[in-house]
Amino acid sequence: MLAGASPPAESADLQLKEAIRSGDHTAVRSLIENGADVNAPEADGATVLHWAVRWDDPESVDLLLGAGADADAANAYGVTPLSLACINRSAPLVARLLAAGADPNAATTMGETALMTCARTGNADAVAALLGHGASNVNAREASRGQTALMWAVAQGHPDVVRILIDHGADVHARTxxxxxxxSVGGRGDERARELPLGGFTSLLFAARHGQVESARLLLDAGANVNETGPDGASTLVTASFSGHGDLAAFLLERGADPNAAGAGYAALHTAVLRADATLVRTLIENGADPDIRLTGGSRVPRATHWWILPASLAGATPFLLAAKYVDVEIMRILAEHGADPHLPLRDGTTPLMMAAGADWSNGEIDRHYRRVPPEVAEALHSDERPNLEATRFALSLGADVNARNDAGDTALHSAVFKAWSGVIDLLVEHGGDMQAMNERERTPLSMMCYEGDTLVRCAG
Known part of the structure; x- marks a missing residue:
């Protein structure tokens, strides 16, 4: 190459990108002045303006725009520099690009508008700038799930953006x-496979799932229905409780949510017990929740899950029975003090006392909530009878029938022996438990006992 000759255009374009990456604005200016193509596309359609915005470099952006860079250049996915500015939560770059003529309504190939992206990342000034420059369809939906900018703002916890969008006509009733x-379900009492309904969420249901109290307040003030349900029948209150957001559930109760809504087969009180939220249990009852409401259907989730679940095998369960199963004596006590019947069984006759004594808990790698746990954790849980001993003692103090049988003929003692919990066994026997009670398989608690030396152990199989 001759001294002083200009480098090839391709080389200059690459040098321009490298200068922007390194923040060398002197080099950027020099390369532009020497003819570097500011609109040369890469293989995927991206230009150096995309990179300057991606690297959040306002000075390079200004230099490129001043040199004629296309503010609406889109890559193969339809992503524009404006979209990238929204991803970066950069209100100054959003403003620069809009001033340079960027289309505020441009969308990616999946239909995600800049307004959606800015709403998701949560810069209220950027959202306001887009709306102020003509972002016209505040209720546009992206293609994959039908989500709107409002839904994203709610789910990501940006109430200031939620307020702006509502003020500009966002539809609080829109659903995904x-x-x-x-x-695959395959649990006892349910089919092996089931269609799980997904989607159908409103912005308020997103607020319930993600625990967004202030956004929920704004949505309700704008006319959202406090008792909205998803396609599975779960109400906003049930969704908030199931998701572990007791503060939001309490707020929804204040705004008139039905404490006994159970369209999904379970009510907020069941899920509050599941999540061990004693405060919410008390709040629900004080707001009219039926302490004896029964579970009529389980949550629809796959087997072998780490999720919180209420399986269909618990059909007929009251909140008290669930608390006994989860050995949550504090909640058992709250429910009993508020009039719950401590003796109501499952549909198959399994009583709260049986649950406290270990019924419906196999010796596999699951915890008391049916969640998969590592083998060493499972062994520690199954070996520690102290929580169950306390729950069993409390159930007996309320007058539980120690020799009650379920449809399989099992008593509480059958369960305690199966778990090899000597303390629970002794307690049940002290209260009149019959070691000779025979179940439908012609097995008595006494015949089920296995020993290693003088130590009671869980029997194989």
């Missing part, structure tokens, strides 16, 4: 698309 997923 509803679809079905075929899942």
């Amino acid at each position: 698309e509803t679809r079905s997923l075929l899942v």
